[in-house]
Amino acid sequence: MIDYQEILDGIASNCLTATEKGKIATYIPELSKVDDSKFGIHLVDNSKNNYSAGDSDELFSIQSISKVLSLGQAMSLVGEDLWKRVDVEPSGDPFNHLSLLEMENGIPRNPLINAGAIVVADILISNLENPKLEFLNYVRELTNDNSINFDIEVAKSEKETGYRNYAAANLLKSYGNLKNDVETVLDFYFHQCSLKMSCSQLTKAFYPFMNKGVCQQGKTFLTVRQEKRINALMLTCGFYDEAGEFAFEVGLPGKSGVGGGIVALLPGKYCVATWAPGLNAKGNSKLGMEALEKLTTATAQSIF
Numbered sequence: 138m139i140d141y142q143e144i145l146d147g148i149a150s151n152c153l154t155a156t157e158k159g160k161i162a163t164y165i166p167e168l169s170k171v172d173d174s175k176f177g178i179h180l181v182d183n184s185k186n187n188y189s190a191g192d193s194d195e196l197f198s199i200q201s202i203s204k205v206l207s208l209g210q211a212m213s214l215v216g217e218d219l220w221k222r223v224d225v226e227p228s229g230d231p232f233n234h235l236s237l238l239e240m241e242n243g244i245p246r247n248p249l250i251n252a253g254a255i256v257v258a259d260i261l262i263s264n265l266e267n268p269k270l271e272f273l274n275y276v277r278e279l280t281n282d283n284s285i286n287f288d289i290e291v292a293k294s295e296k297e298t299g300y301r302n303y304a305a306a307n308l309l310k311s312y313g314n315l316k317n318d319v320e321t322v323l324d325f326y327f328h329q330c331s332l333k334m335s336c337s338q339l340t341k342a343f344y345p346f347m348n349k350g351v352c353q354q355g356k357t358f359l360t361v362r363q364e365k366r367i368n369a370l371m372l373t374c375g376f377y378d379e380a381g382e383f384a385f386e387v388g389l390p391g392k393s394g395v396g397g398g399i400v401a402l403l404p405g406k407y408c409v410a411t412w413a414p415g416l417n418a419k420g421n422s423k424l425g426m427e428a429l430e431k432l433t434t435a436t437a438q439s440i441f
């Protein structure tokens with residue numbers, strides 16, 4: 138039997154003493170305040186056994202990890218119609234690049250780059266009465282945890298410096314691929330990205346993606362087909378222009394955020410989240426990626 142706890146303890150002790158930690162994101166000023174010495178990891182297996190090490194219960198800004206959760210909610214609400222407005226191809230570009238969006242007439246390459254997630258936000262706004270609250274409630278229900286909340290300071294901070302997202306939203310609007318106001322959509326998007334969660338809460342939120350759409354409490358959030366599709370998107374697009382490297386080194390579907398979090402999962406087996414605020418040159422958590430490579434190597438468990 139695999140001793141997950143022993144493996145996580147080894148990974149955490151390596152990461153907590155690492156000297157090359159990567160660089161904290163500063164383009165959202167509020168994120169630059171985070172302590173770069175943090176490291177947390179939490180794993181839940183298919184029998185709901187939990188293993189953790191380091192700062193696994195500390196809250197951090199989940200940023201782009203939220204794009205998977207908003208996508209899940211939007212797919213439940215509008216089904217296949219979503220794909221008329223967003224494609225499902227990897228971009229091979231950084232998360233905030235705009236050139237493909239212009240070349241492809243306002244249809245974002247996939248829902249996990251910023252432009253795609255902004256279209257998903259627009260879809261949620263059109264289909265929910267109180268979008269921010271209903272999205273927050275969706276995440277609270279997925280995790281069975283009502284303490285989860287937005288970080289208003291982070292949302293405000295991103296709004297003040299969100300020039301590229303304003304550019305993306307305006308470009309989408311010019312192509313008719315945004316139905317609501319740019320301000321309304323970005324207000325929602327900045328709030329969704331500001332969600333504060335811990336590694337342990339993230340593994341609960343992503344449990345349905347490794348468990349055929351069913352959360353730990355037994356409620357079904359996604360169909361099996363939707364779960365398959367979201368995992369395919371995480372594998373091919375979850376790490377932007379480093380998706381190939383993540384598949385190559387780690388071999389799991391996953392999603393990163395510029396707050397330094399990563400969630401990854403092995404369908405039917407386990408869901409794991411890491412947090413290490415320092416990012417590599419591609420904007421993904423440096424130590425988080427290294428930790429997950431060690432996990433799939435030590436356990437010999439990946440999708441490949």
Ligand code: DON
Pocket residue numbers: 199200201202232233251295302330393394395396420421
């Ligand atoms: O839109 C942004 O730039 C941020 N709210 C999220 C970016 C992000 O997390 C990219 N992920 N690695």
